[in-house]
Amino acid sequence: MAKPDFSDFPPSFRGATFRPDDPGYAEARTIWNCLTADATPVFIAQCADTEDVVTAVRYASDRDLPFALRSGGHSMDGAGMPDGAFVVDLSQLKDIEIDPASGVVSVASGVTLGEMDTATQRHGLVVPSGTVTTTGVAGLALGGGLGFNTRRFGMTVDNTLAYDMVTVDGRRIRVSAEENAELFWGLRGAGHNLGVVTSFQFQAHKVGPQVHSGLIMYALDQAENIMTALDTHMAGASRALTVDPVLLPAPPLPGVPASLFGTPILVLVVVHTGDAATAVAELEALAALGTPVANTAGPSTWLEANSILDIIGPGGRRNYARGGYIASLTQPVSAAFVEQIGKAPSLNGPGEIAGIAIQALSGACHDFDEDSAAFSRTGATWLWEAVAGWEDPARDEEFLGFTERVLASLKPHVLSNSYVNLTAHQGEEWVRGLYGSPGKFQRLQALKAEWDPRNLLRFNKNIEPASAGTGAAG
Ligand SMILES: Cc1cc2nc3c(=O)[nH]c(=O)nc-3n(C[C@H](O)[C@H](O)[C@H](O)COP(=O)(O)OP(=O)(O)OC[C@H]3O[C@@H](n4cnc5c(N)ncnc54)[C@H](O)[C@@H]3O)c2cc1C
Structure with missing residues (x-):
């Protein structure tokens, strides 16, 4: 299939788009790590809202185009802005809603840890997450979320109640213990591989000020x-x-x-x-x-x-x-x-x-x-x-x-299991051990086959779908 030139990118998209020669491209493609500063994504779709995420994902999906996701932009490998990639950028999605009585906090995918902490502390609440205020909630929460409250309340994934997600073919779904329960299990640790999360629902706790x-x-x-x-x-x-x-x-x-x-x-x-x-x-x-x-x-x-x-x-x-x-x-x-x-x-x-x-x-x-x-x-x-x-x-x-x-x-x-965030990629064998037992990895490969069978989400520490002949069950 010929590579798209993006001239047919839907005009209904409300956010900003950037090709390499466009004004603002350099700023839009800048992420935390300068080690990959030479990487040149071919198209950045900077979404203004969830409908834009659906539009950008459908556009890529209809063309079998693998796409990268940029939220906080703190990936150690520069996975948010890879060379030659079509990028769905969620960094402008900044909604935060807090129910002070229940401590339930909804956070959109462009929110940083500092922004989340500042908002929740107004109510004396904290979502257990990580340190360094500019880190994105999204990538952190989908990989695990380790920080100063882990010993007291567990990881971010242990305090996640639900997700709003756009599937790789552009459908909006809700994921929780009650809805899409198996995907809920997988998003809590292997979430970079399974879909495009647009918002998170967390259980916050009383901490501070x-x-x-x-x-x-x-x-x-x-x-x-x-x-x-x-x-x-x-x-x-x-x-x-x-x-x-x-x-x-x-x-x-x-x-x-x-x-x-x-x-x-x-x-x-x-x-x-x-x-x-x-x-x-x-x-x-x-x-x-x-x-x-x-x-x-x-x-x-x-x-x-x-x-x-x-x-x-x-x-x-x-x-x-x-x-x-x-x-x-x-x-x-x-x-x-x-x-x-x-x-x-x-x-x-x-x-x-x-x-x-x-x-x-x-x-x-x-x-x-x-x-x-x-x-x-x-x-x-x-x-x-x-x-x-x-x-x-x-x-x-x-x-x-x-x-x-x-x-x-x-x-x-070093143990064979590990944490997907907080290290650069250490190779395919390492990914197979990341999630603990071989049975857990096979379960994830089966989930990948169900939710991203074409492996469109591959700019990450990639889990290949079971059907790709990787030796997984199913
Ligand atoms: C300075 C620094 C401090 C850190 N401190 C901590 C810490 O205290 N605790 C901790 O646990 N981790 C920490 N990390 C690691 C951090 O959790 C990861 O780098 C995380 O992936 C960053 O998420 P992001 O949204 O900022 O990054 P991005 O680069 O935007 O994305 C990172 C990964 O998540 C995927 N992704 C992004 N958005 C979405 C989405 N909406 N849906 C699905 N997948 C998505 C991307 O494809 C990519 O693979 C730190 C990292 C840095 C650089």
Whole structure:
């Protein structure tokens, strides 16, 4: 079939459209990661509303045209704006509706985490999701959704009540435990592969406005012992406490001694959403696992707490990350992390990063059965990622090499299941293991065959449909 030139794109489309030579194209195609800045999508349909999504999807579907989806644009692989792709852009869909009495929150697919948090906090509510305010709700919530409330309330997928979805052939459907129940199971973890979600219905919880948060910093020679103590320590801590250990060259932040700038350190990023007395006691006990060189933990608003990591995740630079699950922060695992951070590339300023960030998957996350959703959690207590952000393309190899080395050194300890978000693609075999058991993957391939048999949604960590001869059941 001849490639469409898009001159027949329906005039009823209310949003903006961009071809490579159009004014505004450069801005429309810009996403968080500049590593793929040379990628040139052939057509961007920036939807104004759900009807536009239907129009754009039908147009692509009628022509057997694979299409990419852009919501928050934070995919590590640049999956929202791939080279040569037809892009359905949902970033302008910004509706948020909140029922303060029930805590049920409806959020359209273009909403960012910061926008959702700001709106829900007006009612003292929070949807358990992730950190870094510019991240899109859509991609995060469809892959899992890990953040400072995971230990208390579970993942975003565990707090999702329903979806409004446009199927790949352009039909609008509702997906919940009652309607399209099998698809509801699949969207909660493998949602990038199964349809175009236009809005989410979440169960929010009472959190804040005041919580406790901050950074507890230690010299690197204490890191191995502190990290190794964290499994036991967190098993005895309340679920309102979460800790993300991060190894990185000390950033020039308030509270960090100038003598440490650029030297690798351990930072415990801490958030406590419980009552003040418990928070103070638990944060003191945590800090006492070593002798901090600086400690900024104290009262803050929830909005301050959940933007604490914004400084290490700005857009507009080259970015890459490799990561996976580990069962336990054992001494060999902690030692491997500490050794690798000592070999991180030197940084040219506060806009660059080479670090290892670890997030807690314990507590309420494991109240939900492995088979309750496509998202896999079995055996995982921590998620780690080696993150790199840099400016100069001439240093690509150095920063990419750092993330590959960390991955290689962790190989003996990494679980075969993993989290689809928060790492770059790690290959087909890895995707087959992502969701846990072979049975779960086959169930997803069957769902893919039912809801996207032509694999039109392939600009993602792709699950091939069962009928494509991939060895799946069915
Ligand atoms: C700085 C930074 C911080 C992060 N922090 C966290 C964190 O704390 N916790 C966490 O869990 N994750 C985190 N992530 C990972 C994040 O969850 C993923 O990158 C996620 O995919 C981003 O979603 P998006 O909508 O912004 O991205 P996009 O690039 O728009 O989309 C990402 C993927 O989702 C698919 N997709 C997008 N919209 C839709 C839709 N409407 N329907 C169906 N599929 C769709 C796309 O095809 C693509 O494969 C972070 C990422 C970054 C870059």
